[in-house]
Amino acid sequence: MKRSRSLIFALILIVLCSLNAAVLGQGKAAKNGKANGNGNGPAAKAPIAVSLPKKKDSIKFVIIGDTGTGTAKQHDLADILFRSRATFPYEFVLMMGDNMYGGEKPADFKNKFEDVYRPVLDQKVKFYAALGNHDEPAQRFYEFFNMNGKEYYRFTEKNASFYALNSNYLDKKQLEWLESELAKDTAEWKIMFFHHPPYSSGGKHGSDKQVREVVEPLFVKYGVNVVLTGHDHFYERVKPQKGIYYFVSGAGGKLRPGDVKDNSPLTEKFYDRDMSFMLAEIVNNQLFFQVLSRTGETVDSGILVSRKKK
C-alpha cells in the first residue's frame, strides 16, 4: 500500500516536472520568435517530421519553384523549409525559375528572396537557380543564385550531376552545350532542372511540347534520370516517360488551386490545394523524395531507382 502510494507520488512529480519544462521551453521559443522580428518565427515551432532515410554521406537537397513573390504564404512555406532542416540537413536548394515576380530592383531581391530564406541562408545553404519567364537574365550574376554568370550550367555532387537549363531561350548554343556535357558525363544520376515542363497536366500551361521536342531526344540518348520543372503552380509527379521521371514543383510562392486537369493520363500523383516543395536524398542508386505542403503535411513521397546499374 505504502509502496504504491509513493509510486503514484513519483509519477505525479514526473508529470509536473515535464509540464514545467514544456512551459519553460515554450517561453524560450516564443522569445526566439520575437527576436526574429515576427511573433510567428521559425524557432517557435517544432521541427517538421521528415522520413527520408537521412543517411550520413548522402546527397540531401530541396526542390522549389516559382518562389519570387515575397507574400506571407511564401514566408509560411519557407518556415516549413527551414524547420525541416532540423531533422534533414539539406545542403542546397534547386530553384525552378520565376525567382522574382514583378520588379527586380535591389529591394525586390531582399523582399522576395533574402528576407524569405534568411534563416536558411544563414545556415550556409546554397541556392542554385534556373531562369523562368519572369526572370531577367542578369540574375545569373546574383551572389545567392550561384549561377556563376551563366544562364545554363552544371554542377556535380558525389554520384549526381545537376544541370540548370534556361528553357525560356533554348537556342542552338545551349543545346550543343547540353549535348557535349551529357556526352562526357559519367555520373549515375543526371538530373535536369529548368522552368517549362515538357510534361504537365496543368490547365493554364500544361506540357511544353516545343521544349520537349528539342530536349527529350537528348535526355533519352544520354540516360537522364530525373527532370525537375516549375511554371505550373502546383505539384505533380508525372508517370515515367520513356524511362525518365518528370516532376512539376511550381508552387513555392504561387498557387493555382484546382489547375491539374481531371483524369490526366500523365499524372501519377498531384497536389494543387496548397503551396509545396520537395525534399530529396540520393543514396547510391536510389533517390528518395518527400513533398511537404505549407502546413508541413507530407503530400507525396517515394523512391526512384537509377537505371544505370552499379
Place this chain on the structure above:
Amino acid sequence: MKNKKHYKKRLFLFVFAMLISTGYQSFTLSAGASNIQNKVTETKLSPQDKQIVNAFNRHLKDYLKQRDRVKKKLQPLSKDATPEQIDAYQKSFVEGLRGMRAGTKQGYIFKPEFTQYVRTLIQTEFRPRDKAEIKQTILEADTKGVPLKVNFPYPESKELAQIPPTLLLKLPQLPKEVKYRFVGRHMLLVDSDNSLIVDYTLNALP
C-alpha cells in the same frame, strides 16, 4: 501429346512475334527521335535569303562593336554580385549605349526584308499545328506596357515571352550578347546584359 506440341509451337510463334514487334517499336522510337533533331536544325537558305541574313549579321556586328566600346569603360561585373552592383552596372551600361547610339532609329538592324524573311519562315517551315503552338506560346505572355522604343530598356517588371526552341533553331543564330524577344506579334532584339531594346520590328509573327 499432339496438343502439347501444338501449344509449344504457338508459344514460340507468340514470343517470336513479340520480339519482332518490340524491336520494331524501339527502332521507330529512336528513328523518331533523330528525325525530331534533324527537323529542327535544318534550314536551307536560298541565295536571296542568304543575302538578307548576311545583311542582318553585318548590322548586328556594328552594334556589337559599339557595345564592346561601352563595356570596356565599365567596371566588370562580378559573378557573385550584390543586387546593388547588378543594378548599377546595368544602368551605366544602358546610359553608355544610349549616348553612343543616340539618334539610332527603328529598323537599323531589322530591315523590312528581314521581317518578311521571318514571317515566311514561320509560315512555311512549320506544320499548322506547330505554328499554332508557337503563336500560343509567344502570345500567352503578358507583355502589355512594354515600350516599343529603340534604346529603351525592356522593363524588368515585365514578363519575358518564352521563345519556342523550335523557332529559335530556325532563326539566324545570335551571339550571346543579344537575344530575340517577342512583345505580342512584334519581334525585338534585346541586349542580354542590360535589357536594352537594340531594335524591334512590327508583326514579325504572322
